[in-house]
Amino acid sequence: MTTRKKLVAGNWKMNGGLAANAELVRGFLPAVTADVEVSVFAPFPYLAQLQGLLEGTAVAFGSQDVSAKASGAYTGEVSVSMLKEFGVRQVIVGHSERRSYHAESSETVALKAVAALEAGLVPLVCVGETLAEREAGQVESVIASQLDPVIAQCARFVQNGQWPLVIAYEPVWAIGTGVTASPEQAQEVHAMIRARLQAMLGESLAQSTRILYGGSVKPGNAQELFSKQDIDGGLIGGAALSSDDFSGIIRAAKG
Numbered sequence: 001m002t003t004r005k006k007l008v009a010g011n012w013k014m015n016g017g018l019a020a021n022a023e024l025v026r027g028f029l030p031a032v033t034a035d036v037e038v039s040v041f042a043p044f045p046y047l048a049q050l051q052g053l054l055e056g057t058a059v060a061f062g063s064q065d066v067s068a069k070a071s072g073a074y075t076g077e078v079s080v081s082m083l084k085e086f087g088v089r090q091v092i093v094g095h096s097e098r099r100s101y102h103a104e105s106s107e108t109v110a111l112k113a114v115a116a117l118e119a120g121l122v123p124l125v126c127v128g129e130t131l132a133e134r135e136a137g138q139v140e141s142v143i144a145s146q147l148d149p150v151i152a153q154c155a156r157f158v159q160n161g162q163w164p165l166v167i168a169y170e171p172v173w174a175i176g177t178g179v180t181a182s183p184e185q186a187q188e189v190h191a192m193i194r195a196r197l198q199a200m201l202g203e204s205l206a207q208s209t210r211i212l213y214g215g216s217v218k219p220g221n222a223q224e225l226f227s228k229q230d231i232d233g234g235l236i237g238g239a240a241l242s243s244d245d246f247s248g249i250i251r252a253a254k255g
């Protein structure tokens, strides 16, 4: 039985500033211990600042998106090699806000995950259904349609039943709404994702892949969510902007 180390990832979205970032990081660092992995995802201009702030700590950091292209005439895009120059080790790809506001398809998301893996970065690939899709009984088909291109494109990075890729299940109706999926609802989808990984890439890969839950995670609900068998930590939005809340969620991941 593989033991998966819990990961608590803070997605700052388009928030922050030089002074606020420094205060936030200083505030949550004391909660970070070796038993839980912690990372934060900042807007591109602040990655250089995070490189300094987090130097010598166990906290990883990264960006909230990345280009699938290596270089060239792609105005506004940022490549994996640029991110690596600033010490980035992880990238979020396929966040629902990028899928909806920037029309990112699951195929594009898969190519971004490939670019990250090729560069030795850890992609956190987000999947999740809308409320209308859930109410129409389409959770499994929607998740499959988001996940399958990623599995197909990234399967070649599996070595000895492992890949660095992390999946984040983020039901769109729970993001930033204060409505959290119940631990049972989340567990059900996490188990389904793991079963799909197993069917397509084998048991060892399925058991070693971390699947995070995201969507209105707070210190008060984190422990119950993280205690579920297939929930390996969280991708935290709003609560990652408060050092007290983020610290509380890190502590909740310690069990």
Ligand code: PGA
Pocket (backbone or CB within 6 Å): 011, 170, 174, 175, 176, 177, 178, 214, 215, 216, 217, 235, 236, 237, 238, 239
């Ligand atoms: P939330 O955001 O915690 O504010 O719901 C989660 C996310 O979008 O990653």
